[in-house]
Amino acid sequence: xxxxxxxxxxxxxxxxxxxxxxxxxxxxxxxxCDAVEAVRSADSRLVxxxxxxxxxxxxxxxxxxxxxxxxxxxxxxxxxxxxxxxxNETVVDAxxxxxxxxxxxxxxxxxxxxxxxxxxxxxxxxxxLDEGFTPVAHGDVxxxxxxxxxxxxxxxxVVSLARSLSADHVGLCSTVPGVLxxxxxxxxxxxxxxDVAPALGGSEATDVTGGMAxxxxxxxxxxxPASIFELDDIExxxxxxxxxxxxxx
Numbered sequence: 001x002x003x004x005x006x007x008x009x010x011x012x013x014x015x016x017x018x019x020x021x022x023x024x025x026x027x028x029x030x031x032x033c034d035a036v037e038a039v040r041s042a043d044s045r046l047v048x049x050x051x052x053x054x055x056x057x058x059x060x061x062x063x064x065x066x067x068x069x070x071x072x073x074x075x076x077x078x079x080x081x082x083x084x085x086x087x088n089e090t091v092v093d094a095x096x097x098x099x100x101x102x103x104x105x106x107x108x109x110x111x112x113x114x115x116x117x118x119x120x121x122x123x124x125x126x127x128x129l130d131e132g133f134t135p136v137a138h139g140d141v142x143x144x145x146x147x148x149x150x151x152x153x154x155x156x157x158v159v160s161l162a163r164s165l166s167a168d169h170v171g172l173c174s175t176v177p178g179v180l181x182x183x184x185x186x187x188x189x190x191x192x193x194x195d196v197a198p199a200l201g202g203s204e205a206t207d208v209t210g211g212m213a214x215x216x217x218x219x220x221x222x223x224x225p226a227s228i229f230e231l232d233d234i235e236x237x238x239x240x241x242x243x244x245x246x247x248x249x
Contacts, residue, residue: 010091030094101133104136105135125161140152159218
């Protein structure tokens with residue numbers, strides 16, 4: 001029997017109130033977890049990755065850490081990691097409360113970066129899936145050669161795991177209904193970055209915060225189509241394997 005694998009990212013802005021320090025958006029998290037519970041089946045597997053939202057980003061800003069700017073301050077890196085762990089615990093608990101056999105995956109302990117190359121071993125995640133668990137990873141800090149520690153975004157983790165595990169479906173649940181064109185309308189499909197560069201700030205736009213341009217570039221490099229959609233379309237994504245904007249390079 002064919003077993004489909006889906007990698008789903010829950011954006012930090014979806015499950016937290018980003019304008020409030022370490023504040024979970026309980027209603028949105030519940031909706032997302034309800035959708036996961038509804039689609040559980042024996043012939044499908046799911047990996048969940050969530051962003052940092054108001055948990056990771058506030059601490060990262062305080063310590064001057066980003067995906068490119070690192071620190072050797074162990075206390076600062078630990079503060080970010082602990083905050084992300086608290087959010088991860090909340091997400092895992094919410095899933096388990098609904099009967100989903102979720103297990104946490106803490107990137108700091110398994111991944112590292114050597115400048116532009118990310119090494120995120122997927123063996124433990126694959127083993128969890130084989131035993132019927134739902135791995136739940138999160139954006140985190142990681143040791144970065146020559147930089148101390150830097151931020152590893154949830155988007156980077158999604159792309160790495162989707163590639164390593166040969167995912168069938170990839171979805172990023174965001175606070176916007178998809179990638180928007182210059183008129184503010186959702187773009188149904190993207191097959192080349194140049195087609196949407198004007199809407200995303202041009203092909204040479206600097207994108208150090210992991211914004212939409214960065215997401216699109218990364219997802220275009222995957223071997224399977226990926227979707228960017230809002231929470232209202234999460235059920236559609238699970239039903240059809242696509243929603244919002246489909247990115248297929």
